[in-house]
Amino acid sequence: MVTIYDIAEKANVSAMTVSRVINNTGRISDKTRAKVKRVMEELGYVPNQMARSLVLQQTNLLFLMITDITNPFYTTLARGAEDAAKKHGFRLLFGNTDENLDKENDYIDAILKTRADGVLFAPAGDASLPHLEMLRRHGVPFVLLDREVPGIESDVVLGDSKEGARQLVRQLVSNGHRDIALINGSRTISSARDRLEGYREALKLNDLPYDEARVLETSFGPRSDLSEVEAWLDRMRPLPTAIVAGNNVLAIEVIRSLKAKGLRVPEDVSLVCFDELASYAEIDPFLTVISQQAYQFGHLGMQMLLDRIQTREEPGPWRKVVLPAEMIVRRSVQPI
Amino acid sequence: MVTIYDIAEKANVSAMTVSRVINNTGRISDKTRAKVKRVMEELGYVPNQMARSLVLQQTNLLFLMITDITNPFYTTLARGAEDAAKKHGFRLLFGNTDENLDKENDYIDAILKTRADGVLFAPAGDASLPHLEMLRRHGVPFVLLDREVPGIESDVVLGDSKEGARQLVRQLVSNGHRDIALINGSRTISSARDRLEGYREALKLNDLPYDEARVLETSFGPRSDLSEVEAWLDRMRPLPTAIVAGNNVLAIEVIRSLKAKGLRVPEDVSLVCFDELASYAEIDPFLTVISQQAYQFGHLGMQMLLDRIQTREEPGPWRKVVLPAEMIVRRSVQPI
DNA sequence: TACTTTAGAGTTATCGGTAACACAAACTTA
DNA sequence: TAAGTTTGTGTTACCGATAACTCTAAAGTA
Numbered sequence: 001m002v003t004i005y006d007i008a009e010k011a012n013v014s015a016m017t018v019s020r021v022i023n024n025t026g027r028i029s030d031k032t033r034a035k036v037k038r039v040m041e042e043l044g045y046v047p048n049q050m051a052r053s054l055v056l057q058q059t060n061l062l063f064l065m066i067t068d069i070t071n072p073f074y075t076t077l078a079r080g081a082e083d084a085a086k087k088h089g090f091r092l093l094f095g096n097t098d099e100n101l102d103k104e105n106d107y108i109d110a111i112l113k114t115r116a117d118g119v120l121f122a123p124a125g126d127a128s129l130p131h132l133e134m135l136r137r138h139g140v141p142f143v144l145l146d147r148e149v150p151g152i153e154s155d156v157v158l159g160d161s162k163e164g165a166r167q168l169v170r171q172l173v174s175n176g177h178r179d180i181a182l183i184n185g186s187r188t189i190s191s192a193r194d195r196l197e198g199y200r201e202a203l204k205l206n207d208l209p210y211d212e213a214r215v216l217e218t219s220f221g222p223r224s225d226l227s228e229v230e231a232w233l234d235r236m237r238p239l240p241t242a243i244v245a246g247n248n249v250l251a252i253e254v255i256r257s258l259k260a261k262g263l264r265v266p267e268d269v270s271l272v273c274f275d276e277l278a279s280y281a282e283i284d285p286f287l288t289v290i291s292q293q294a295y296q297f298g299h300l301g302m303q304m305l306l307d308r309i310q311t312r313e314e315p316g317p318w319r320k321v322v323l324p325a326e327m328i329v330r331r332s333v334q335p336i
Numbered sequence: 337m338v339t340i341y342d343i344a345e346k347a348n349v350s351a352m353t354v355s356r357v358i359n360n361t362g363r364i365s366d367k368t369r370a371k372v373k374r375v376m377e378e379l380g381y382v383p384n385q386m387a388r389s390l391v392l393q394q395t396n397l398l399f400l401m402i403t404d405i406t407n408p409f410y411t412t413l414a415r416g417a418e419d420a421a422k423k424h425g426f427r428l429l430f431g432n433t434d435e436n437l438d439k440e441n442d443y444i445d446a447i448l449k450t451r452a453d454g455v456l457f458a459p460a461g462d463a464s465l466p467h468l469e470m471l472r473r474h475g476v477p478f479v480l481l482d483r484e485v486p487g488i489e490s491d492v493v494l495g496d497s498k499e500g501a502r503q504l505v506r507q508l509v510s511n512g513h514r515d516i517a518l519i520n521g522s523r524t525i526s527s528a529r530d531r532l533e534g535y536r537e538a539l540k541l542n543d544l545p546y547d548e549a550r551v552l553e554t555s556f557g558p559r560s561d562l563s564e565v566e567a568w569l570d571r572m573r574p575l576p577t578a579i580v581a582g583n584n585v586l587a588i589e590v591i592r593s594l595k596a597k598g599l600r601v602p603e604d605v606s607l608v609c610f611d612e613l614a615s616y617a618e619i620d621p622f623l624t625v626i627s628q629q630a631y632q633f634g635h636l637g638m639q640m641l642l643d644r645i646q647t648r649e650e651p652g653p654w655r656k657v658v659l660p661a662e663m664i665v666r667r668s669v670q671p672i
Numbered sequence: 673t674a675c676t677t678t679a680g681a682g683t684t685a686t687c688g689g690t691a692a693c694a695c696a697a698a699c700t701t702a
Numbered sequence: 703t704a705a706g707t708t709t710g711t712g713t714t715a716c717c718g719a720t721a722a723c724t725c726t727a728a729a730g731t732a
Contacts, residue, residue: 001451001474003718014682019720027680044473049449050386050395051718054687059386070411070614078405082432091446094430096418110427113385115337137380138337255619278406278614283591339688350712355690363710387688391717 002045011039022047053115062090062305063111064120064298065104068221069096071249072278073294074122077145080298081120088306090117099124099221104131112138118305120298122146125188141308143301148190155308157301157321161191161274164290164325165198166205168244168272171288171327173206176336177242177270180208183229183254184246185220192220195246195274214240222249229257239263241336245273251287252277266334276328287332290325297323338381347375358383389451398426398641399447399455400634401440404557405432407585408614409630410458413481416634417456424642426453435460435557440467448474454641456634458482461524477644479637484526491644493637493657497527497610500626500661501534502541504580504608507624507663509542512672513578513606516544519565519590520582521556528556531582531610550576558585565593575599577672581609587623588613602670612664623668626661633659 004018011018013032020026021036028036039045053059064081066074078094085092093116095107104124108131111119119135119142121128132152135142144156172180182199185192196215203210216232223229233239233254245251251273255265265271272288304319340354347354349368356362357372364372375381389395400417402410414430421428429452431443440460444467447455455471455478457464468488471478480492508516518535521528532551539546552568559565569575569590581587587609591601601607608624640655 001718005718015718016682016720017680020681023720025720027678029680032680046445046448046474048390048451048718050390050451051687052720054384054386054390054689054718055720057687069414070408072406072614075406075411079432086442091450096415106422109382112382114427115384115386138382252619259619278408283588283595284620337688341688351688352690352713353711356711359690361690363708365710368710384688387717388690389717390688390719391690393717 001048002043003048004045006043007036007039007045010043011036058117059115060090061093061114061116062118062120062302063093063095063107063114063116065095065097065107066122067097067099067124068249069094070222071247071275073248073275073292076294077122077298077301080295080300081302082298084299084302084306090306097124099219101125101127104128108134111135111140116140118142118309120145120301120305123149125186126150126190127188141305141312143305143308145297145301146191150190153318155304155319157297157304157323159191159274159292159297160322160325161194162198162201164274164292164327165195165244166202167325167327168274168288168290169199169202169206171272171329172242172244172270172333173202173208175242175270175333177333178208179214179238179240180242180244181214181216181236181240182244182246183216183218183232183250185218185250187217189220192217192246195244199244218250220247220249223253226253226257226260229253230260233257233261239269242270242272242333245271248273248275248277248289251289266332270333272333274325286330288330289328291328292325293323337384338379339384340381342379343372343375343381346379347372394453395451396426397429397450397452398638399429399431399443399450399452401431401433401443401455401457401459403433403435403458403460404585405430406558407583407611409584409611409628412630413458413634413637416631416636417638418634420635420638420642426642433460435555437461437463440464444470447471447476452476454478454645456481456637456641459485461522462486462526463524477641477648479641479644481633481637482527486526489654491640491655493633493640493659495527495610495626495628495633496658496661497530498534498537500610500628500663501531501580502538503661503663504610504624504626505535505538505542507608507665508578508580508606508669509538509544511578511606511669513669514544515550515574515576515578517550517552517572517576517579518582519552519554519568519579519586521554521586523553525556528553528582531580535580554586556583556585559589562589562593562596565589566596569593569597575605578606578608578669581607584609584611584613584625587625602668606669608669610661622666624666625664627664628661629659 004015007018008015018036020028021033062085068074082092097104101124119140121142122145126149129149129151132149144154148156184196187193200210218228243254245254258269274290276289276291340351343354344351354372356364357369398421404410418428433440437460455476457478458481462485465485465487468485480490484492520532523529536546554564579590581590610626612625612627
């Protein structure tokens, strides 16, 4: 590998002069600069980022941790984060935890070892607390995405889950539905909690009873086996006339499970959910959804993170941003 | 930040002893080891990867470059690569080029600066050649995925594009179709070339004419504006009875474009394509496709890369693996 | 003319680790 | 019991860059 010393020798200057040319610092005569640049070109020099990072004590590396790389909500979010990071000259690494705490732990480890300058973090759930404490203890700035974690204060970008759930239920009720079930992510995830709460509030507001048997608490992530969902549907008799799904993945799995029983949406059961489906579902966009600004989650979150990093000396108060949710009404709700 | 020197001082040993404990090398008495470990625990020590990499001359970092992070083919591939990398204790970074050479160039730059140990590379196209030469020149091992690049020899994992295209055309012909159009990625991408060639061969084999007007050469990636596809469809009169799409994204966009004209698949036009759609399309899997083993692309490619890295001293010959393609017949083809 | 300033370099120490070698004490072996 | 071997640990140099300081010759100034 070519180093600044190779350049220095060949150009008959000191290594420091080469460094100055590379970074455009200090005073250099035009003649020397040109000479050094020519040699660099000639030898195909590429700076060694590690050596730089070591002495500069910053890596120019940021980390984005998401929980499901196959979910378009997160890939879109990732785009937003990447764009913002690139604009500020930071490199961005992705990590995919599959909502799994062990994988998350591995990534935290890698982040600390790598001395990343900051982390954009969609935590697996409340149990991510020790991971966040780890980052905090080691002085790694982070911004939470989509989910809060009780027990730690930080910058965070959230969607308005509660209001979203209320809107979805309201939409169903206004179409005459009175038996509305909920399939949701784990209660150990703040957004799932908020959605559950919004659902309950909306039921109460409409004088509808809350029935635990009509609520399935499972994972937000895709499952290889639909039997849990199918069993839940089987248990409910009569079948509810409408189902609220806590995210896009769950909505799909409900549709598939219903289909396995010969039931269709919306003819047999109405369905609404959080988050848009993949662009592939644009073939036939029929689900009524709460559309979240996925790109904004990433973009804004990244800006907040960069802000933290750059104002490390006099840190401002924690910022909590709640992005508004917008309901898009399509034809997955059948009036009764 | 805590360093081995802090540990050394507090434990009353030399830094080297601490290093030995960390890496489990050399001889250490149990007593010393325990003492050092205790102090490390106490101080919350995390090794500095950069310092290690600098002296060891290897980063333990691999890079995966894909062209479309929203395409399930690539996210599945990414999973395969990640799993294989993790098993061997390597960290994996993702880069997303959007089939864009400038972005690709930025990533190449980052890879070289970072001194990544190797790259798993789905190139944007033939014009990626200088990027590959750059890697080669700097001694960075790489394995190409899904696409070859004329002008450079390397390990590569491909799908059987030609045979896949033949099979798709054959399937259409056996259903009575004789007017078969093709929408494909750019000819600057080897897999697109192979698919075109397979298409032409299959036409010839069935005594069908090849008509350039029935072939649209565009980008494999998603476009924000469907007008190019729509204009192509408009130009063809009569409309072909069947269309072969070069990948899943193109298939979706054909369906959407047809839909905008009030035409349906397969009632008005039959459609087949390469690659499965997102899991979300499992709601209603109706497209006849050539299913490629996306996970295998990533997993096998990564294994080949690791192999290269580990046998750097006595490198074997370049390996070219062609993964077989499997046709899955569904109901997007209407018999004539 | 003598002194100060400045432009354009070079020197040295350091970032946090590890390899290679050195070395004393304890343990074997003939 | 003297010589050789093993064990456990320390010393020194180096990976590739940069910060802070130093130095010299030329230019500016009173």
